[in-house]
Amino acid sequence: MTIDPIQLTADLIRCESVTPNEGGALVLLDGLLTEAGFACTRVDRGETSNLFARWGDKDAPTLGFNGHTDVVPVGDIDAWTKDPFGGEISDGILWGRGATDMKSGVAAFAAAAIDYVTRNQPENGSIALAITGDEEGDATDGTVALLDWMAANGERMTDCLVGEPTCPETMGEMMKIGRRGSLTAYFTARGVQGHSAYPHRAKNPIPALAALVDQLARHSLDQGTSHFDPSTLAVTTFDTGNPATNVIPAECRATVNIRFNDAHTGAELIAWLDAKAAKVAEDFDIEIDTRATISGESFLTEPGAFVDLVAQAVEAETGVTPALSTSGGTSDARFIQAHCPVVEFGLVGKTMHKVDEHVPVEQITQLKRVYFRIIETYFA
Known part of the structure; x- marks a missing residue:
């Protein structure tokens, strides 16, 4: 046959x-x-x-x-x-x-x-x-x-x-x-909404989230391993959903995707992301929630x-x-x-x-x- x-x-x-x-x-x-x-x-x-x-x-x-x-x-x-x-x-x-x-x-x-x-x-x-x-x-x-x-x-x-x-x-x-492994992390930063003319009465989550994604994007995860190129982190979206120019929003979101080699596990990377988000949240006195999904190790x-x-x-x-x-x-x-x-x-x-x-x-x-x-x- x-x-x-x-x-x-x-x-x-x-x-x-x-x-x-x-x-x-x-x-x-x-x-x-x-x-x-x-x-x-x-x-x-x-x-x-x-x-x-x-x-x-x-x-x-x-x-x-x-x-x-x-x-x-x-x-x-x-x-x-x-x-x-x-x-x-x-x-x-x-x-x-x-x-x-x-x-x-x-x-x-x-x-x-x-x-x-x-x-x-x-x-x-x-x-x-x-x-x-x-x-x-x-x-x-x-x-x-x-x-x-x-x-x-x-x-x-x-x-x-x-x-x-x-x-x-x-x-x-x-x-x-x-x-490579693949991991996507979703960040939601929450502050206090207010009028842009009175920023001291609001708590703007945008600078905090911008600082977080900037730190993540500039970080070198590794230099590669014997069979893998260096791991990569890409910021894939940053969104406030705010159409008004005179309103400080209460919330904004960002997403990053990490393609990682065998120097890492998904759990280790999630712990690192959580720690970075917690530090920025503390520095800016706002809340940052993190949710992550692992497509594969x-x-x-x-x-x-x-x-x-x-x-x-x-x-x-x-x-x-x-x-x-x-x-x-x-x-x-x-x-x-x-x-x-x-x-x-x-x-x-x-x-x-x-x-x-x-x-x-x-x-x-x-x-x-x-x-x-x-x-x-x-x-x-």
């Missing part, structure tokens, strides 16, 4: 699976994987559809693949030159929402896995596919739900590869062995056997030695890292989330070959 990953990607693109809609994408994959001998289970939670598929004994060493079939909205439909859900192939290019991020990646690893299990029968090995419909959304009921279900049902992956686009410009040039899969295996497979099929990177935003690997060693490798991601998202079809075929070689070598 041989699956064409290009055709499968096109078929998946035709499934209008904008988060949280399943759109038929997981139904399509379920059918193909079941026919190939995978035991498939829908792990839906809330409005999110998820699929877990295993071939082989769950007690055997298990190579896992993770990806998502949900996509971001198309945006301005009139700006597209191709049907975003048409799956059109023209001049060696496949067009449509999800062509890069990441229906092509899911198609490539599903096709590679199906091809492998229909040709080989390793005595002590298993393949697991954990596919979610909630990566582009809140990500609370997607891969997290799959991992919760796996824990409750005695399912486990020994190592996992996430098929997100990882290459900036050239196929094969980069794989991810870790990701930083993590690193140390270079070793699994990282080497993936890197060697990439180089063998692309002729390019991949850089071992921790750059970029977050992915569902941030959840998997607590379950097993995880790395990411996928296509060139230049058009992801853009109007007229597209991918050269040769990259999809190449990606399937990389994944097939990884599976083959893993069970050799």
